[in-house]
Amino acid sequence: MSDLPDYGQAFARWRAEAPAWDAYTHHAFVEGLRTGRLPRANFLHYLRQDYLFLIQFARAWALAAAKAETLAEIQAAAATVQALAQYEMPLHVQVCARAGIDTAALEATEEAPANLAYTRYVLEAGYSGDFLDLMAALAPCVLGYGEIGARLKGSGGPYCDWINAYADEGYQRLCRDVGALIDTALITRLGSDWASLPRARQLSRRFATATRLEVGFWQMGLDGA
Numbered sequence: 001m002s003d004l005p006d007y008g009q010a011f012a013r014w015r016a017e018a019p020a021w022d023a024y025t026h027h028a029f030v031e032g033l034r035t036g037r038l039p040r041a042n043f044l045h046y047l048r049q050d051y052l053f054l055i056q057f058a059r060a061w062a063l064a065a066a067k068a069e070t071l072a073e074i075q076a077a078a079a080t081v082q083a084l085a086q087y088e089m090p091l092h093v094q095v096c097a098r099a100g101i102d103t104a105a106l107e108a109t110e111e112a113p114a115n116l117a118y119t120r121y122v123l124e125a126g127y128s129g130d131f132l133d134l135m136a137a138l139a140p141c142v143l144g145y146g147e148i149g150a151r152l153k154g155s156g157g158p159y160c161d162w163i164n165a166y167a168d169e170g171y172q173r174l175c176r177d178v179g180a181l182i183d184t185a186l187i188t189r190l191g192s193d194w195a196s197l198p199r200a201r202q203l204s205r206r207f208a209t210a211t212r213l214e215v216g217f218w219q220m221g222l223d224g225a
Contacts, residue, residue, distance in 0.1 A: 007147075015143075018207055018208040021144075029219070038159065049112050049220065051089060054084055064134045069189075080174070114216040136204075141210070150172065
């Protein structure tokens with residue numbers, strides 16, 4: 001476990017308690033990206049769905065800003081929304097455009113059931129819960145992609161641009177910042193002994209559920225349109 005990236009204490013605990021974590025970070029779709037054997041059509045299908053996912057993901061981070069209790073939390077949430085809207089989503093648009101999928105076609109993509117299930121679960125966590133609920137639901141995507149990027153770094157092949165986007169130091173720094181944000185939010189609201197409280201188990205279960213939905217998202221990409 002020592003070769004895993006360090007994104008904070010809460011993430012390390014939640015990751016260890018999520019039964020589906022390895023199934024998520026080592027999914028056959030991910031391994032296809034690593035080896036370059038993933039069919040291009042499946043990758044483009046995934047990208048189209050992920051573009052729609054990121055729209056809802058940005059809304060969830062905007063909701064996190066509304067649920068925040070400190071200026072630092074508001075700033076972190078706002079910075080993440082900006083990164084999604086100004087960097088990650090345009091990257092999807094560019095890759096799809098090179099494959100002949102223009103913005104209009106991209107935005108007209110119908111959301112797959114696995115996409116609906118995951119994004120609405122995250123948003124529901126924010127609507128019915130608090131800032132911590134949202135962080136637990138959001139963390140598997142943000143930090144899981146960071147872990148995957150770090151592991152696949154240097155793989156080369158046709159998907160090296162995708163891999164490098166998440167292996168990049170800028171994204172890795174974002175993961176460390178989000179991990180620190182979660183640790184601080186837990187201590188601020190629950191105290192330094194938060195891990196011993198019943199609330200900790202609730203948050204761990206929420207993280208584990210979001211992780212299972214991530215597995216379903218990869219499988220959706222592997223199954224294709």
